[in-house]
Amino acid sequence: SFVPSAGEISQLAVAHLESSDKPIVSFGQGCEGEPLLQAGVIEEAIRRIRNSTSRGTINLNSNASLPASVKRLAQAGLTSIRVSLNSAQEIFYSRYYRPKNYQFCDVLQSIDIMKQANRFVSLNYFILPGLTDSNAEFDALCRLLATHKPDFIQLRNLNMDPEWYLGSLGFQSTD
Numbered sequence: 001s002f003v004p005s006a007g008e009i010s011q012l013a014v015a016h017l018e019s020s021d022k023p024i025v026s027f028g029q030g031c032e033g034e035p036l037l038q039a040g041v042i043e044e045a046i047r048r049i050r051n052s053t054s055r056g057t058i059n060l061n062s063n064a065s066l067p068a069s070v071k072r073l074a075q076a077g078l079t080s081i082r083v084s085l086n087s088a089q090e091i092f093y094s095r096y097y098r099p100k101n102y103q104f105c106d107v108l109q110s111i112d113i114m115k116q117a118n119r120f121v122s123l124n125y126f127i128l129p130g131l132t133d134s135n136a137e138f139d140a141l142c143r144l145l146a147t148h149k150p151d152f153i154q155l156r157n158l159n160m161d162p163e164w165y166l167g168s169l170g171f172q173s174t175d
Contacts, residue, residue: 010048023056039069050077064110065102080120088140122152
């Protein structure tokens with residue numbers, strides 16, 4: 001697939017950041033794959049952007065699977081990250097995302113890295129009645145919020161057949 005160069009990305013981003021009110025540039029929108037897999041290109045683009053302007057927000061929409069890459073991006077000038085989660089419980093997160101070469105703890109570490117760098121963290125939290133309104137999920141989410149302190153939560157409906165989804169997760173309600 002086509003990956004634009006850091007120069008091409010930064011040229012377009014700087015033009016937007018310099019000419020817009022409350023400008024934001026964002027890497028990754030959920031349909032083109034995980035942007036952290038192109039962290040080198042993104043890091044260079046962010047450095048070039050920040051060498052040209054300090055205006056605006058540079059955001060990353062991500063699964064936050066690679067904490068070392070998140071740290072490099074934060075050091076380069078990334079100002080916010082939106083992390084997608086279907087559950088604050090590792091077992092159901094893992095059954096949904098089926099992570100390869102990372103674990104749920106890596107996602108949490110990426111959140112912590114951004115918070116330690118004084119950056120903005122939002123959660124893109126997928127909700128589906130049955131799981132996300134269970135007592136166990138509520139307790140796990142409260143622990144995640146208290147421990148990792150994201151700045152914002154966006155609730156998104158998980159538009160999926162609930163019987164198939166809950167069955168594929170092996171979710172058994174105890175409420």
